[in-house]
Amino acid sequence: MARRTAYTKVKRLNFSNPDHVKGMGDKTFRGFQCLNKECKNLIFVQVERIDPDFEYICDKCGFEHKAGETTTLYNYELIDERDKSLIEAGSFQLLHDDYVGESKEYKYCIVCGALKPFELFDVHGSRQTGRQGECRLCKQVYNGIKNQTRLTEQHREASQKRRLYTHFEDREKMDVAIIYARFGNCCFKCGTDLSSDLTAGAAKKEGNLDHTLPVFYLWPLTTDSATLLCREHNGEKAEKWPGAYYTDAELRRLSALTGIEHRLMAGAPRFNPIALAKLRDAAFIESLFEKFARYPHELLRLRNRILAETGFDFLDINANISPEWRRRADEL
Numbered sequence: 001m002a003r004r005t006a007y008t009k010v011k012r013l014n015f016s017n018p019d020h021v022k023g024m025g026d027k028t029f030r031g032f033q034c035l036n037k038e039c040k041n042l043i044f045v046q047v048e049r050i051d052p053d054f055e056y057i058c059d060k061c062g063f064e065h066k067a068g069e070t071t072t073l074y075n076y077e078l079i080d081e082r083d084k085s086l087i088e089a090g091s092f093q094l095l096h097d098d099y100v101g102e103s104k105e106y107k108y109c110i111v112c113g114a115l116k117p118f119e120l121f122d123v124h125g126s127r128q129t130g131r132q133g134e135c136r137l138c139k140q141v142y143n144g145i146k147n148q149t150r151l152t153e154q155h156r157e158a159s160q161k162r163r164l165y166t167h168f169e170d171r172e173k174m175d176v177a178i179i180y181a182r183f184g185n186c187c188f189k190c191g192t193d194l195s196s197d198l199t200a201g202a203a204k205k206e207g208n209l210d211h212t213l214p215v216f217y218l219w220p221l222t223t224d225s226a227t228l229l230c231r232e233h234n235g236e237k238a239e240k241w242p243g244a245y246y247t248d249a250e251l252r253r254l255s256a257l258t259g260i261e262h263r264l265m266a267g268a269p270r271f272n273p274i275a276l277a278k279l280r281d282a283a284f285i286e287s288l289f290e291k292f293a294r295y296p297h298e299l300l301r302l303r304n305r306i307l308a309e310t311g312f313d314f315l316d317i318n319a320n321i322s323p324e325w326r327r328r329a330d331e332l
């Protein structure tokens with residue numbers, strides 16, 4: 001892609017920041033949750049460094065976080081397990097100095113105006129905070145404009161696509177552990193051991209689950225039907241129909257594991273009939289067009305694909321949908 005960094009300049013036309021952000025791009029805040037458990041307030045205090053004699057008062061509940069003082073969370077008895085005798089009784093306490101001392105550092109982004117943790121800003125040695133004025137996200141968008149490598153449109157398309165397909169899934173609560181166990185914690189395609197995922201965060205685990213029958217054809221991701229794949233093979237399989245990706249032996253094994261008919265997976269791609277049935281509901285169609293009115297491309301493309309493959313046109317179902325949508329879909 002052409003890069004035009006050298007001779008481009010981004011001229012800002014209608015930019016302004018509210019007063020509480022002006023001049024704050026190089027100021028440090030510490031952010032912590034109010035220690036009063038009944039209070040949900042997040043407290044941000046502007047500091048150079050934490051004053052050893054601090055006194056931060058919650059503006060919601062008045063709780064005082066004072067240096068040198070403690071908050072008791074519970075009382076305890078320490079018991080000798082052997083003879084059940086009491087060794088000592090006391091209270092479980094947090095020292096405010098420790099609690100506030102380990103709080104995160106935040107600062108304002110001078111572009112989006114958001115108060116964000118330091119790690120969301122690139123390092124900048126000569127500034128007080130040691131961080132750049134604008135956050136990474138704003139910098140990324142800015143560079144995209146300046147270098148003509150903007151990703152926003154592609155991102156938006158991908159996001160609209162994900163949003164659209166969720167309307168066809170009655171998403172049950174998935175049991176990730178059951179899926180991993182069914183596949184012996186290994187990638188179905190290459191056998192790579194993925195058991196370390198089980199201790200990782202949920203996002204990582206879900207990242208390795210494949211729909212088996214693609215969401216592109218409106219099939220849901222469920223505990224029963226998901227395939228466990230490593231990141232590489234998940235990326236490779238992507239939206240392919242199983243028959244276009246797996247060998248016949250693999251399809252037979254997968255059918256045994258997921259209960260999906262071998263014939264269905266090995267045959268030509270097919271839309272999920274349950275999802276298609278939803279598209280015969282006029283109110284559902286109307287709600288889709290309402291939700292995707294601003295970015296209707298993915299919805300119109302879906303209409304075209306279903307029409308081409310099944311002869312069913314969901315635009316015929318609801319008489320209230322403007323004929324303009326039909327014209328736009330036909331043009332795609």
Ligand SMILES: [Zn+2]
Nearest residue numbers: 034039058061
């Ligand atoms: Zn409070």
Ligand SMILES: [Zn+2]
Nearest residue numbers: 109112135138
């Ligand atoms: Zn920003």
Ligand SMILES: [Zn+2]
Nearest residue numbers: 187190230233
């Ligand atoms: Zn693999």
